[in-house]
Amino acid sequence: MxxxxxxxxxxxxxxxxSAARAGRLATAHGPCLTPLFMPVGTQAAVKALxxxxxxxxxxxxxxxxxxxxYLRPGAETIAALGGLHHFMRWDRPLLTDSGGFQVFxxxxxxxxxxxxxxxxxHIDGSRHYFTxxxxxxxxxxxxxxxxxxxxxxxxxxxxxxxNRQALRxxxxxxxxxxxxHGATGQALFAIVQGGVFPGLRQxxxxxxxxxxFPGYAVGGLSVGEPKALMHAMLEVTTPxxxxxxxxxxxxxxxxxxxxxxxxxxxxMVDCVLPTRLARNGALLTRAGRLPVKSPRFARQDTPIEPxxxxxxxxxxxxxxxxxxxxxxxxxxxxxxxxxNVRFLVRLADEIRQxxxxxxxxxxxxxxxxxxxxxxPAVAREQRARWLVAHGRGGLVL
Amino acid sequence: MxxxxxxxxxxxxxxxxSAARAGRLATAHGPCLTPLFMPVGTQAAVKALxxxxxxxxxxxxxxxxxxxxYLRPGAETIAALGGLHHFMRWDRPLLTDSGGFQVFxxxxxxxxxxxxxxxxxHIDGSRHYFTxxxxxxxxxxxxxxxxxxxxxxxxxxxxxxxNRQALRxxxxxxxxxxxxHGATGQALFAIVQGGVFPGLRQxxxxxxxxxxFPGYAVGGLSVGEPKALMHAMLEVTTPxxxxxxxxxxxxxxxxxxxxxxxxxxxxMVDCVLPTRLARNGALLTRAGRLPVKSPRFARQDTPIEPxxxxxxxxxxxxxxxxxxxxxxxxxxxxxxxxxNVRFLVRLADEIRQxxxxxxxxxxxxxxxxxxxxxxPAVAREQRARWLVAHGRGGLVL
Numbered sequence: 001m002x003x004x005x006x007x008x009x010x011x012x013x014x015x016x017x018s019a020a021r022a023g024r025l026a027t028a029h030g031p032c033l034t035p036l037f038m039p040v041g042t043q044a045a046v047k048a049l050x051x052x053x054x055x056x057x058x059x060x061x062x063x064x065x066x067x068x069x070y071l072r073p074g075a076e077t078i079a080a081l082g083g084l085h086h087f088m089r090w091d092r093p094l095l096t097d098s099g100g101f102q103v104f105x106x107x108x109x110x111x112x113x114x115x116x117x118x119x120x121x122h123i124d125g126s127r128h129y130f131t132x133x134x135x136x137x138x139x140x141x142x143x144x145x146x147x148x149x150x151x152x153x154x155x156x157x158x159x160x161x162x163n164r165q166a167l168r169x170x171x172x173x174x175x176x177x178x179x180x181h182g183a184t185g186q187a188l189f190a191i192v193q194g195g196v197f198p199g200l201r202q203x204x205x206x207x208x209x210x211x212x213f214p215g216y217a218v219g220g221l222s223v224g225e226p227k228a229l230m231h232a233m234l235e236v237t238t239p240x241x242x243x244x245x246x247x248x249x250x251x252x253x254x255x256x257x258x259x260x261x262x263x264x265x266x267x268m269v270d271c272v273l274p275t276r277l278a279r280n281g282a283l284l285t286r287a288g289r290l291p292v293k294s295p296r297f298a299r300q301d302t303p304i305e306p307x308x309x310x311x312x313x314x315x316x317x318x319x320x321x322x323x324x325x326x327x328x329x330x331x332x333x334x335x336x337x338x339x340n341v342r343f344l345v346r347l348a349d350e351i352r353q354x355x356x357x358x359x360x361x362x363x364x365x366x367x368x369x370x371x372x373x374x375x376p377a378v379a380r381e382q383r384a385r386w387l388v389a390h391g392r393g394g395l396v397l
Numbered sequence: 398m399x400x401x402x403x404x405x406x407x408x409x410x411x412x413x414x415s416a417a418r419a420g421r422l423a424t425a426h427g428p429c430l431t432p433l434f435m436p437v438g439t440q441a442a443v444k445a446l447x448x449x450x451x452x453x454x455x456x457x458x459x460x461x462x463x464x465x466x467y468l469r470p471g472a473e474t475i476a477a478l479g480g481l482h483h484f485m486r487w488d489r490p491l492l493t494d495s496g497g498f499q500v501f502x503x504x505x506x507x508x509x510x511x512x513x514x515x516x517x518x519h520i521d522g523s524r525h526y527f528t529x530x531x532x533x534x535x536x537x538x539x540x541x542x543x544x545x546x547x548x549x550x551x552x553x554x555x556x557x558x559x560n561r562q563a564l565r566x567x568x569x570x571x572x573x574x575x576x577x578h579g580a581t582g583q584a585l586f587a588i589v590q591g592g593v594f595p596g597l598r599q600x601x602x603x604x605x606x607x608x609x610f611p612g613y614a615v616g617g618l619s620v621g622e623p624k625a626l627m628h629a630m631l632e633v634t635t636p637x638x639x640x641x642x643x644x645x646x647x648x649x650x651x652x653x654x655x656x657x658x659x660x661x662x663x664x665m666v667d668c669v670l671p672t673r674l675a676r677n678g679a680l681l682t683r684a685g686r687l688p689v690k691s692p693r694f695a696r697q698d699t700p701i702e703p704x705x706x707x708x709x710x711x712x713x714x715x716x717x718x719x720x721x722x723x724x725x726x727x728x729x730x731x732x733x734x735x736x737n738v739r740f741l742v743r744l745a746d747e748i749r750q751x752x753x754x755x756x757x758x759x760x761x762x763x764x765x766x767x768x769x770x771x772x773p774a775v776a777r778e779q780r781a782r783w784l785v786a787h788g789r790g791g792l793v794l
Contacts, residue, residue, distance in 0.1 A: 044720065048727040051712075073695060073720045081698050081716050089712055298470060301478050315448075315486055319478050323441065323470045330445040333727055 007145070007187035007214055009246040009267075015360045019238055019265030022355040025061075025246055027093040027145040028185055029085065032060040034246065035262045035355075037253060037348040038095065038270040039341045043068050044078075044088045047275045048333040049341070051089050056311050057342040058349075060092050061146070063270045066138050067099030067106070070128075071121050075141040083143030094144040095270075097250070098135050098177075100191070101219070104153040112152065114169060132176035140184045148217060149177040151191040156224040163195035171207050178211055189215040189248060196229050198236045205240035216241045217248040218266070222257075231260060238265030255284060255347055256373045259364045262351050269348075274340035279333050281325050284343040288372030292336065297322040310342035404542070404584035404611055406643040406664075412757045416635055416662030419752040422458075422643055424490040424542040425582055426482065429457040431643065432659045432752075434650060434745040435492060435667040436738045440465050441475075441485045444672045445730040446738070448486050453708050454739040455746075457489050458543070460667045463535050464496030464503070467525075468518050472538040480540030491541040492667070494647070495532050495574075497588070498616070501550040509549065511566060529573035537581045545614060546574040548588040553621040560592035568604050575608055586612040586645060593626050595633045602637035613638045614645040615663070619654075628657060635662030652681060652744055653770045656761045659748050666745075671737035676730050678722050681740040685769030689733065694719040707739035 008026040015021070025032040039046045039054065040063045046054060054062065064084060069075060081087045084094055103110060107119035116131030132150045139147040150173050152166040170193045181188045190213040194200030208216060218237055221230045234249070241247055246267045253271020261269060274284065283290040285305040292304075303313035304321065312321070312335040324332035347367075354363035405423040412418070422429040436443045436451065437460045443451060451459065461481060466472060478484045481491055500507060504516035513528030529547045536544040547570050549563040567590045578585045587610040591597030605613060615634055618627045631646070638644055643664045650668025658666060671681065680687040682702040689701075700710035701718065709718070709732040721729035744764075751760035 043724045043726055044717070045726045045728045050728055050731065068724075072724050073716070077696055077716070080696055081714065087714075087717055087720075089717070299474055299477055317478065317484075319470070319474070320441070320484055320486070323484075327440045327469055329440055329442045330727060330730055331442045331447055334447065334731065 006185055009215065009244065011243070013356050013358075015355055015358070018263050018360060020262045020351075020355050020360050021265070021267065022352045023246065023267055025093075025268075027061075027187070029091060029093045029145055030060070032093055032268075033349070033352055034267040035258070035348045035351050036061060036268045037258065037344040038063050038268060039275065039345075040064075040270055040272045041088065041090075042272070043072065044084060046337070046341070047272075047279065048330075048337040049275070053311070053334065053338050054090070054341075055092075057338055058345045059341065061095055061268075062090055062092070063095050063097065064088075064142070064144065065099060065102060066096050066135060066142065066148075067102035069096070069142055070099065070138050071123055075138040079141035079143070083141075085143065093146070095146040096139050096142055096144040096148065098139065098148040098150045098191075099130065100135075100148075100151040101153045101250070103130060104155075112169070114172065116150075117152075132173040133180040136177050136180040136182070136188075140182055140186065143184075144186065146187045146189060146215065147181075148189050149174045149191055151193055151219055153220055153223075154193065154195050156196065156220075158195060160195070160197050160200070163193075163197055163200055167193050167200050167204055171204070174208060174213075175211060178213065187214040189213055189217050191217040191219040191250070192237055192241070193220045194233075195220060196225050196233060198232065201233050201237045202240055205237045209240060209242055212242075213245070215246045215248060217250050219250045221249065222252045227257075227260075231264060234261060234264035234266065241265075253344060254373065255344065255371055256368060258344065258347055258351060259367060262355075263360075263364065271344075274344050275337045278336035278340045281332075281336065282374075283336060284340050286367070287370060289374050292318070292322055292325050292332075294322075304339050305343075308339065308343070309346070310339045312336070312339040312342075403582055406612065406641065408640070410753050410755075412752055412755065415660050415757060417659045417748075417752050417757050418662070418664065419749045420643065420664055422490075422665075424458075424584070426488060426490045426542055427457070429490055429665075430746070430749055431664040432655070432745045432748045433458060433665045434655065434741040435460050435665060436672065436742075437461075437667055437669045438485065438487075439669070440469065441481060443734070443738070444669075444676065445727075445734040446672070450708070450731065450735050451487070451738075452489075454735055455742045456738065458492055458665075459487055459489070460492050460494065461485075461539070461541065462496060462499060463493050463532060463539065463545075464499035466493070466539055467496065467535050468520055472535040476538040476540070482540065490543070492543040493536050493539055493541040493545065495536065495545040495547045495588075496527065497532075497545075497548040498550045498647070500527060501552075509566070511569065513547075514549075529570040530577040533574050533577040533579070533585075537579055537583065540581075541583065543584045543586060543612065544578075545586050546571045546588055548590055548616055550617050550620075551590065551592050553593065553617075555592060557592070557594050557597070560590075560594055560597055564590050564597055564601055568601070571605060571610075572608060575610065584611040586610060586614050588614045588616040588647070589634055589638070590617045591630075592617060593622050593630060595629065598630050598634045599637055602634045606637060606639055609639075610642070612643045612645060614647050616647045618646065619649045624654075624657070628661060631658060631661035631663065638662075650741060651770065652741065652768055653765060655741065655744055655748060656764060659752075660757075660761065668741075671741050672734045675733035675737045678729075678733070679771075680733060681737050683764070684767055686771050689715070689719055689722050689729075691719075701736050702740075705736065705739070706743070707736045709733070709736040709739075 006028040013022040023034040106122040111118040135150040190208040248268040249266040281292045300318040403425040410419040420431040503519040508515040532547040587605040645665040646663040678689045697715040
């Protein structure tokens, strides 16, 4: 149980009347500025992107996943090959999730007890066993800069009694992870759970804060619950986490979410959204998602979004990308992913700059006024709030 | 009917006792050194590669295809978007095949008469009509530096009478293409046909040579006939083509073929082989094809081929590429394609250097002595020749 000598977090600016903050993470592989969007490289690669693309689009910390890497190619293999940084040729920071979420969402015939969890591989049905100690050893072999405790993720919806029981286990496992973590220099983050129950969330934040981790994640959100509930959970959680430690909301990353969760005290997020949307032909713009397959782009000799500084927008027309996607050319997935990931990396930086400049509130309102979320319920809700804020609430039915 | 002011070809060196030669093509988009390997971007993209990758790996002329571009996105669309170079952001030379081969190999319910060919799209079954004049107009709209006549491609095997009839049409169409070609500055290449019949091949070469095209292709080979037959056809064809004009063998491009066809007077080849093999996990090396999925590469922290200067080999391990391919990560297709296309681009340059240095024969023998072709019949044949050449013919059963 050793704190990293190299890991650190410094808050650089805060916003009165908001929990938003700008900060700086230090890791053995260089700094990350917060708010931070982290692209996801589940299997040691961000889908369709090379490390050259990630570097060009300004990614700093990339996520990978212990569950997936453990199954293929194996944590031992990665260790034998010099660790994950060398394996995937990424010399900037890396974070591995513990695999808790995947054990609970992907694997079959899962059996959980206080000691750990038995599960079957989603690939070949083979049987495996994870304990907090095992997951620490695996993540130490893999060698990311930031690693996560093993937690029990509850589905949404699930009742309070079950969530209470799962939380008890999550807390015990967090303490065991803390204990088992060796002197590797890796920063171990705790994960707050508690479903959609404010009391459990508060209990979890308080308990884990007492254990004094170098960073805190919030897990079990964005799993199907209404956005308002997610926001409410953040509002009761982040104030109880140490102000001097980074706060990471797991699996969240739509453009509108980014503003909302930063407003509620989150410093780091990760999400597969930009790369998944890219492969489905949905491109992120400041006006909302753009369906690249639409025939209206067939002759559009302009970038996806004028003013976007990504490599795709600096080099290719919407017409060409439309053609590539329509003809299923693999290059389409790369170009779309570069644009979408850059969009979120850049948006996180824009949020950061607004915090540093003290204009976060106005910047958030301006972004949300023109950004059209794809979820119609969210879009309606957002538009209503905007109209109210602008004294036009009466127009909303 | 206008010759291009910018297009030209110059033979720089020849080899006594061989038809091999090194030369230089001039085009409006820069030079190409020959022997030249051209990667194939059928639908305005070389599969899995961006123009950045193609540039880095040293590609000069890239192929695309009139049949495919005509169907999607349409030649008019490409013209409206500023032509193919601008559309795909490739500022080096481009060549479009006329689509003759695709009409005869991909499309359904084809009806051919002396005027042209009616066919159905392989995508949606829609009906289309190509004439020599139409195909010239389409290629002029698309705007490649080198364009091809419409020809009738015969399958292998097919009898001499049918090949004679098809050849008569191919020749008439070549003359009409020559006549219809406008003052676009594009270099129009003729295509020698004639199946596997030496007399027809000679007749075709002679007839087309008389029409005086800026370049000559040899079509209808590498369509299933034995390699020896392909070599024999080249041996009767290339001596009858003008020595001052470039000679392009269509659709051929395995490493062993490259040496053999250059030896028989070919200057340019194109092939989907390197990108197709890449997507199937077969990597080209000087020893033969390497199956990247093989478990023996799981921990191999060395490049695909030590000494290879491609971006993939300079940056990634076989272990990582093995992992990416096994987990179906899209990045695998890009990394494999970069390596395989670079392998052939570099091999063409190695052949060129050996011609310039006067060491072609020895260089060819040295390459073929260690390269193991994937086709066992070819491998056997090659080994036998090598043993004979080295006075060990008696060892072959």
